Amino acid sequence: MVIIRKEVIIISFIDFIKDFINPKTKIGPAAKTIEDEDIDINAIRQEIYFKELALHTAISYIANAISKCEIKTYVKGKEVKEEDYFTLNFSPNINENSSQFWHKVIQKMFYSDKGEALVIESKGKLYCADSYCVDEFPMLGNRYTNITIGTLNLEKSYRANEVYLFKLENVKVKRLIDGLYQNYAELLSYAIKFYKKSNVTKYKLKLNEVEAGDEEFNEVFEEIIQEQLKNFIESENAVYPEYEGYNLEDISPKSNSKDTSDIINIKKDIFETVAQAVKIPQSLILGNITNMKEVMTAFVTNAIDPYAKMIERELSRKQGYERWKQGDYVRVDTSKINHIDILEVADKVDKLISSGVMCVDDILGILDWEKLNTEFSKTHFITKNYDTIENRLKGGDGND
Structure with a gap:
C-alpha cells in the first residue's frame, strides 16, 4: 500500500499571503521569497512580512x-x-520633489536604529543622508562623518549646527515593536501548522501485492505513475487513468477543516499593535472607518502634530536666536491634511469672515484656492452684531 499526500495548504496560504504583501520582499541580505523554502520552516518569516507591512502602512500614513x-x-x-x-514645499533638491523628500525623512526616522534622519544643506538644497557616522561631543556639538547620499560618499564632515536632525518622539518605538513580535511569531507558527494539518488531502493507492514487491514495477512507479498521480493531485482539472489492479481512494478527513481566521486575527493584532505604538487610530490602519471626521481629528492631533512641531522647531532653531528674535521662523501648517468640502464649510467660512478673524484671501488659502490678491480680498470685515461691552453699557447701537 502506498499513501500519497497532497498538502494543498502550501499553495493556498501563499496566495493568501500575496493578498497582503509583495512576495519578492527582501528579508535581510538574501533576496528570498515565500516560495524559496517550506512554509513550516519559515513561519517566522510570515510574521516579519506582517510586521513590516503594518509598519510600512503606518509610516505611509x-x-x-x-x-x-x-x-x-x-x-x-x-x-x-x-x-x-x-525648497521646502516643492523642490528640496534636483532629484526629489518635496513629497519624495519628506517620505524619505519619515522612513529614515522609523527604520534607523537611532530613530533619526540626518538632513544636510548644500548650496541651498536639502539632502537626506542614507548613512553616516557620528562622533558625540555634548558641549561642542556632534560631528557627522562618512555621510552617504545614494552612491555619493561625502568627504566633508559636518557639525551639529550645520545639519538638520529629525528624531522620533520615542526612539525605542521600533525596537519595542520588534521585541513584541517574537511572541507573535510563535503564535503564527502554531496557527499555520494547525491550518495545514486540518486542510491536507490524503490518497491511498491500492496495488496488487505481486506488483508492489516487484523491483521493475517500483522503478516504473517512481518514474511514470507517481508523476501521473502528482499531476492529478496538484492540477485543478485532471483525469487519472485507473488501471485494473489499481484503486485510488481519498482518505482525507471529512470534518474539522480549518480556515485562515486564526492567521487573519494574528495579522489584525499586529496591525493594531503598530497603530497603538505610533498613535494612529486602529480603524484607520485597518481600513474600517465609519466616523471619518473623528478618526482624522484623532490622527492629526496624536500622530501628525508632534512630527509637524518637531520639523518646524528643527528648521527654525538652526537659523539662530538673533534671526528668531527678529521674527524669522518656519511653521508647518497641518490644516490641509483633511479634505475640505466647500459646501460643508460654507457657514463656517461666512462666520470666519463676518467675525473679522480672516479675510477672503485667508479663506481661499485654507481651501487651497488661488488668492485674489486685491485690496478687497485682503480687507477684514466685521458685522454690526459685534460690539464692545463698554459701548453696549453706554447704550450704543454699534453705529457710532
Whole structure:
C-alpha cells in the first residue's frame, strides 16, 4: 500500500499571503521569497512580512500627511514665499520633489536604529543622508562623518549646527515593536501548522501485492505513475487513468477543516499593535472607518502634530536666536491634511469672515484656492452684531 499526500495548504496560504504583501520582499541580505523554502520552516518569516507591512502602512500614513502640509516661512514676522519656501514645499533638491523628500525623512526616522534622519544643506538644497557616522561631543556639538547620499560618499564632515536632525518622539518605538513580535511569531507558527494539518488531502493507492514487491514495477512507479498521480493531485482539472489492479481512494478527513481566521486575527493584532505604538487610530490602519471626521481629528492631533512641531522647531532653531528674535521662523501648517468640502464649510467660512478673524484671501488659502490678491480680498470685515461691552453699557447701537 502506498499513501500519497497532497498538502494543498502550501499553495493556498501563499496566495493568501500575496493578498497582503509583495512576495519578492527582501528579508535581510538574501533576496528570498515565500516560495524559496517550506512554509513550516519559515513561519517566522510570515510574521516579519506582517510586521513590516503594518509598519510600512503606518509610516505611509504619517509621511503622506506630512507631505500634504504647507511649510510656511516667515521673515520679520511676516509670511513670505521666497527661495526657502520653494525648497521646502516643492523642490528640496534636483532629484526629489518635496513629497519624495519628506517620505524619505519619515522612513529614515522609523527604520534607523537611532530613530533619526540626518538632513544636510548644500548650496541651498536639502539632502537626506542614507548613512553616516557620528562622533558625540555634548558641549561642542556632534560631528557627522562618512555621510552617504545614494552612491555619493561625502568627504566633508559636518557639525551639529550645520545639519538638520529629525528624531522620533520615542526612539525605542521600533525596537519595542520588534521585541513584541517574537511572541507573535510563535503564535503564527502554531496557527499555520494547525491550518495545514486540518486542510491536507490524503490518497491511498491500492496495488496488487505481486506488483508492489516487484523491483521493475517500483522503478516504473517512481518514474511514470507517481508523476501521473502528482499531476492529478496538484492540477485543478485532471483525469487519472485507473488501471485494473489499481484503486485510488481519498482518505482525507471529512470534518474539522480549518480556515485562515486564526492567521487573519494574528495579522489584525499586529496591525493594531503598530497603530497603538505610533498613535494612529486602529480603524484607520485597518481600513474600517465609519466616523471619518473623528478618526482624522484623532490622527492629526496624536500622530501628525508632534512630527509637524518637531520639523518646524528643527528648521527654525538652526537659523539662530538673533534671526528668531527678529521674527524669522518656519511653521508647518497641518490644516490641509483633511479634505475640505466647500459646501460643508460654507457657514463656517461666512462666520470666519463676518467675525473679522480672516479675510477672503485667508479663506481661499485654507481651501487651497488661488488668492485674489486685491485690496478687497485682503480687507477684514466685521458685522454690526459685534460690539464692545463698554459701548453696549453706554447704550450704543454699534453705529457710532
